[in-house]
Structures are given as C-alpha cells and as structure tokens.
Amino acid sequence: MQExxxxxxxxxxxxxxxxxxxxxxxxxxxxxxxxxxxxxxEYKVFKDEQGKEIISCPNAPACSGTVMDWYKLH
Ligand SMILES: [Zn+2]
Structure with missing residues (x-):
C-alpha cells in the first residue's frame, strides 16, 4: 500500500x-x-489496491491497525 x-x-x-x-x-x-x-x-493514510484511502495507526506499517481499531481512553 502507498502512503x-x-x-x-x-x-x-x-x-x-x-x-x-x-x-x-x-x-x-x-x-x-x-x-x-x-x-x-499523527495518523497516516494509505491507499489500497482498489484506491480506497485508509486512515491508519501512526505506527503503520509496523502496526496494521486502522481508525477502526482506535478506542477512547478513559
Ligand atoms: Zn497501532
């Protein structure tokens, strides 16, 4: 994927x-x-093979997490 x-x-x-x-x-x-x-x-954005832009973890590409994996701290 391309950043x-x-x-x-x-x-x-x-x-x-x-x-x-x-x-x-x-x-x-x-x-x-x-x-x-x-x-x-500090999020990063990557474009996948279909051209879809994915908001990703700042620790990408070491971390495969996306915005869907983020939770609020309590
Ligand atoms: Zn992460």
Whole structure:
C-alpha cells in the first residue's frame, strides 16, 4: 500500500472519519492492534489496491491497525 501525504489533517478527518464523533488532532486514542496510546493527529493514510484511502495507526506499517481499531481512553 502507498502512503499519501495529507496537507490538512483536520480537514481530512472531518471529511473521511467513519464515525460521527470526529476527534481533534490533539486527542489521544488507544490502538488495539499495537496496544499503544496514539495521538490522533499523527495518523497516516494509505491507499489500497482498489484506491480506497485508509486512515491508519501512526505506527503503520509496523502496526496494521486502522481508525477502526482506535478506542477512547478513559
Ligand atoms: Zn497501532
């Protein structure tokens, strides 16, 4: 998969975030794949073979987690 550079990361999240409660870039989440705390704004975007853009864990490609694997910290 090919990494895409995002110039305005908040705007991209506002458009592409798959859930209704859009986080801000400074928010923290817990990635279930690499079991690490991440800062939302450090996310990466990869384009798959079908051209679909996937919001991925900042620890990608070592971590295969995506936005679907992020949980809110309590
Ligand atoms: Zn991860």
């Amino acid at each position: 895409i550079k995002i110039s305005n990361k908040q705007e991209y999240l506002d458009k592409k975030y798959p859930f209704s409660s859009i986080p801000s870039l400074a928010d923290k989440r817990y990635c279930m794949q690499c079991k690490s705390e991440i800062v939302v704004g």
